[in-house]
Amino acid sequence: MGFFHEGHLALLRAARSAADTVVVSHFVNPLQFNDPADLDRYPRDFDRDLALAREEGVDVVFAPGVEEVYPEGSVTRVGVPGLADSMEGLRRPGHFEGVATVVAKLFAGLQPERAHFGRKDAQQLALIRRMATDLRFPIEIVSHPTVRESDGLALSSRNVFLSPEDRVTALGISTGLFAAADLAERGERDAGVLASAVRSASPGIDFEYVTLATQDGAAALDRLDRPAFLAVAAVVGAVRLIDNVMLDASGSVDRGRRLDSASVIYERR
Amino acid sequence: MGFFHEGHLALLRAARSAADTVVVSHFVNPLQFNDPADLDRYPRDFDRDLALAREEGVDVVFAPGVEEVYPEGSVTRVGVPGLADSMEGLRRPGHFEGVATVVAKLFAGLQPERAHFGRKDAQQLALIRRMATDLRFPIEIVSHPTVRESDGLALSSRNVFLSPEDRVTALGISTGLFAAADLAERGERDAGVLASAVRSASPGIDFEYVTLATQDGAAALDRLDRPAFLAVAAVVGAVRLIDNVMLDASGSVDRGRRLDSASVIYERR
Numbered sequence: 001m002g003f004f005h006e007g008h009l010a011l012l013r014a015a016r017s018a019a020d021t022v023v024v025s026h027f028v029n030p031l032q033f034n035d036p037a038d039l040d041r042y043p044r045d046f047d048r049d050l051a052l053a054r055e056e057g058v059d060v061v062f063a064p065g066v067e068e069v070y071p072e073g074s075v076t077r078v079g080v081p082g083l084a085d086s087m088e089g090l091r092r093p094g095h096f097e098g099v100a101t102v103v104a105k106l107f108a109g110l111q112p113e114r115a116h117f118g119r120k121d122a123q124q125l126a127l128i129r130r131m132a133t134d135l136r137f138p139i140e141i142v143s144h145p146t147v148r149e150s151d152g153l154a155l156s157s158r159n160v161f162l163s164p165e166d167r168v169t170a171l172g173i174s175t176g177l178f179a180a181a182d183l184a185e186r187g188e189r190d191a192g193v194l195a196s197a198v199r200s201a202s203p204g205i206d207f208e209y210v211t212l213a214t215q216d217g218a219a220a221l222d223r224l225d226r227p228a229f230l231a232v233a234a235v236v237g238a239v240r241l242i243d244n245v246m247l248d249a250s251g252s253v254d255r256g257r258r259l260d261s262a263s264v265i266y267e268r269r
Numbered sequence: 270m271g272f273f274h275e276g277h278l279a280l281l282r283a284a285r286s287a288a289d290t291v292v293v294s295h296f297v298n299p300l301q302f303n304d305p306a307d308l309d310r311y312p313r314d315f316d317r318d319l320a321l322a323r324e325e326g327v328d329v330v331f332a333p334g335v336e337e338v339y340p341e342g343s344v345t346r347v348g349v350p351g352l353a354d355s356m357e358g359l360r361r362p363g364h365f366e367g368v369a370t371v372v373a374k375l376f377a378g379l380q381p382e383r384a385h386f387g388r389k390d391a392q393q394l395a396l397i398r399r400m401a402t403d404l405r406f407p408i409e410i411v412s413h414p415t416v417r418e419s420d421g422l423a424l425s426s427r428n429v430f431l432s433p434e435d436r437v438t439a440l441g442i443s444t445g446l447f448a449a450a451d452l453a454e455r456g457e458r459d460a461g462v463l464a465s466a467v468r469s470a471s472p473g474i475d476f477e478y479v480t481l482a483t484q485d486g487a488a489a490l491d492r493l494d495r496p497a498f499l500a501v502a503a504v505v506g507a508v509r510l511i512d513n514v515m516l517d518a519s520g521s522v523d524r525g526r527r528l529d530s531a532s533v534i535y536e537r538r
Contacts, residue, residue, distance in 0.1 A: 069405075073486070075351045076369070076403035082344045100345070108377060109405030134345035136378030217342070
């Protein structure tokens with residue numbers, strides 16, 4: 001959706017090292033915004049994104065207009081029921097139908113051999129994997145670790161809207177997830193205990209949900225007995241943020257990786 | 270769906286003359302059958318179909334198993350609301366979601382440059398065109414005239430289930446449509462008058478619907494003022510049959526084409 005940060009740039013680098021031709025899609029998809037105000041204010045800076053893509057050696061920035069993605073009379077929708085009914089799907093009606101539809105269009109129209117997605121949108125990742133498998137696209141879906149600010153906050157284009165005070169508060173989200181990840185590393189397998197650990201370590205955050213779910217189906221789990229992610233959403237100030245850590249039954253944890261310095265989203269280019 | 274008749278063979282011939290490689294899909298799609306009994310008894314004869322495909326010079330008969338088209342856990346569905354809500358969609362709940370989903374899988378997985386469909390399934394044709402355009406498949410959809418027995422009955426794999434008496438009754442369907450087509454050729458543009466002409470010329474048939482609809486959107490029309498089809502469905506004996514004639518505002522009519530002798534569906538091979 002543009003307004004690239006280091007999470008996006010990591011995807012571009014991975015694609016560049018793996019493919020002869022790298023295309024990055026750049027499209028703020030109206031169909032996946034349940035809130036028109038959120039769509040209106042979504043950060044946009046095409047020239048900045050173009051410069052960043054060029055620095056990463058991208059061959060094509062595919063930045064279609066809305067009428068190209070949704071031609072006149074367009075009505076076809078792709079749905080992935082079951083994976084879209086919890087967590088983000090429950091709080092953002094229509095969001096995942098919008099995601100599945102636009103990604104199906106990108107896969108159908110561009111026919112990529114490989115597509116790269118970040119793990120920060122863990123439910124979206126599960127849904128896109130399911131959709132690509134179900135519709136039999138001959139494509140490899142590659143996922144990459146969440147990229148974080150040096151203090152732990154997950155990168156998001158929306159972070160530019162956090163006030164300095166909210167920026168401090170927002171850090172509680174990753175602090176809570178890391179506290180639960182520590183417990184999982186020490187052997188805790190109970191989803192309720194892991195969720196409580198998140199909430200206890202982040203008293204300043206009013207979470208919309210704290211859910212342990214399967215990596216492949218985004219289905220809620222009572223126990224950490226298979227590859228899973230512990231996902232949260234919370235509104236901080238005027239910004240709705242999501243984050244997760246990836247966990248599995250062996251106790252290994254993927255917290256993502258941290259930058260050494262502040263993200264490019266704070267730079268004027 | 271197999272059990273090929275001359276309508277299918279005409280598609281294979283057209284594909285053969287236009288492409289280097291011709292693939293025919295051969296799959297009785299459970300997702301598009303709203304009636305399990307209809308699915309159970311749908312005529313099947315793979316060896317016969319294979320021989321017919323070979324005679325037409327087809328390169329590949331793609332005959333996947335159900336588990337290949339719908340892998341374990343498969344949930345993704347493709348919907349084309351608006352085009353699926355009337356006529357066949359209204360009488361066969363879920364039918365067109367099944368059609369759109371399986372055709373999207375064939376397009377996504379096989380990546381054909383061109384796909385050939387018959388005009389007998391006029392609403393399906395409109396829906397597939399819309400789906401392919403909306404999802405941005407780089408594909409050309411080519412349609413071909415309905416093929417009929419020498420007396421006018423539209424070919425259908427299901428015709429083998431008509432008793433001799435029902436076979437006589439069923440002829441009323443095309444007789445009715447041709448009567449309306451005659452009127453359209455003579456200048457009639459009112460949908461109600463055209464529909465009445467169908468019913469008057471086929472007193473023995475209890476039509477489920479007689480509908481004039483747009484060729485591109487399958488939307489009901491009051492007047493024949495653009496490319497349209499006049500579509501009907503009726504149960505004759507134990508068989509549900511559909512048929513249509515294609516009409517336009519200039520008065521030109523596509524009734525399909527007739528065979529000289531009985532269809533191959535009646536031959537034992």
